[in-house]
Amino acid sequence: MKPITFPAEFDPLVEQFSNLAERRYSCRSFSGAPLPANAGTRLVAAITSLNHITPVPLRLALFDAAELRRRNLFTTGTYGMIRRPAAYLAGITAPASTRDWLEFGRVMQSTLMLATYLDIQSCWIGGVFDRRTCGRILDLSAEEKVPAVVALGLAAGRRTLRDRLVRWSSGKGARRPIEELCFHHRWGDSFDPSRRTDLAPLLENLRRAPSASNRQPWRVVVRENQLDLYLVRTPGYQRLVPAVDLQAIDMGIAASHLEWSARERGIKMSWGDPPPQVSADAEPILTAILNTEA
Ligand SMILES: Cc1cc2nc3c(=O)[nH]c(=O)nc-3n(C[C@H](O)[C@H](O)[C@H](O)COP(=O)(O)O)c2cc1C
Numbered sequence: 001m002k003p004i005t006f007p008a009e010f011d012p013l014v015e016q017f018s019n020l021a022e023r024r025y026s027c028r029s030f031s032g033a034p035l036p037a038n039a040g041t042r043l044v045a046a047i048t049s050l051n052h053i054t055p056v057p058l059r060l061a062l063f064d065a066a067e068l069r070r071r072n073l074f075t076t077g078t079y080g081m082i083r084r085p086a087a088y089l090a091g092i093t094a095p096a097s098t099r100d101w102l103e104f105g106r107v108m109q110s111t112l113m114l115a116t117y118l119d120i121q122s123c124w125i126g127g128v129f130d131r132r133t134c135g136r137i138l139d140l141s142a143e144e145k146v147p148a149v150v151a152l153g154l155a156a157g158r159r160t161l162r163d164r165l166v167r168w169s170s171g172k173g174a175r176r177p178i179e180e181l182c183f184h185h186r187w188g189d190s191f192d193p194s195r196r197t198d199l200a201p202l203l204e205n206l207r208r209a210p211s212a213s214n215r216q217p218w219r220v221v222v223r224e225n226q227l228d229l230y231l232v233r234t235p236g237y238q239r240l241v242p243a244v245d246l247q248a249i250d251m252g253i254a255a256s257h258l259e260w261s262a263r264e265r266g267i268k269m270s271w272g273d274p275p276p277q278v279s280a281d282a283e284p285i286l287t288a289i290l291n292t293e294a
Helices: 012-023 037-053 065-070 098-117 131-138 161-169 200-207 246-264
Strands: 059-064 087-092 121-125 149-153 182-184 218-223 226-231 268-272 283-291
Touching (some): 012 098, 012 200, 012 246, 037 059, 037 098, 059 065, 059 098, 065 087, 087 098, 087 131, 098 121, 098 149, 098 246, 098 283, 200 218, 200 246, 218 246, 226 246, 246 268, 246 283
Parallel strands (some): 182 218
Antiparallel strands (some): 059 087, 087 149, 218 226, 226 283, 268 283
16 A cells, blocks of 8 residues: 555644544434534545545545435435434545555545544444435546445434444444454464553554444454554455445554554554465455654
8 A cells, every 4th residue: 555645634643543542433323413613624624635635536525414415315214324414424436456445444534533533423334325326416437436424423412222223233332352353473373462562552543443333354463563464354244235345444444543543652654565365264455564663
């Protein structure tokens, strides 16, 4: 991955990423209030700057949910699980390889985390939504698609019953133990976070990342100055939304958590080629090369 460098509007993430990773959760019951003016302006400014530097066709767009409702562009049924958001962040891309899915997840998640910093709640929507209408509004070319959107807004005082059910069905946002996600030096060798106090906070933030249906398909082999990232796919999951590689997007999201966490701690990190194949069910994705002396 030859990732883009984020513009200055994203700098708050460097200062307090761990805190934001802890605060963020998938909000499915919004109050219906519009985005606060200052927060909305900052978010739009960040997206505009980002769109200037992302390589074509990756770009983001922000929709006002009230405007969409007024023009009857999204039916309530389509977004039935998510109640009364203020806006939708849509990502547009024309994915040709895993790298494109990774970059999509990385850019969208960074923007979502900036929203978190601005006290705006969020929820990724990669499952059922009206992709066709979304494409029409954005005037997409034949190759372009909107793989996922993010609902944004202010949280309602109470969660809807549906919200509580969805949350319950995805394990209440619980995460796999770090020992299940990370290995020490070699695939399968147990990892003890207390032996890598330099990297444990980064891995903890990776573990806090959201993932489609909370499947947490990321695995990491922790080496001396390198993290090898693998994707262990959930069998049959790709059939849910065949045109979109949700679990590759999950890997991009996890990569963004690692990257911002490294920057927060002053650790220099760069992305390298996929690591070697180590197991039949683990797809090599990326290596994170670290300079812990920095
Ligand atoms: C790529 C992606 C797609 C998602 N799609 C949906 C969705 O369609 N509907 C939904 O309610 N939640 C969706 N989610 C939210 C996850 O279910 C949620 O992140 C996960 O259960 C973990 O909970 P948390 O975000 O509160 O930590 C999605 C998350 C990701 C990363």
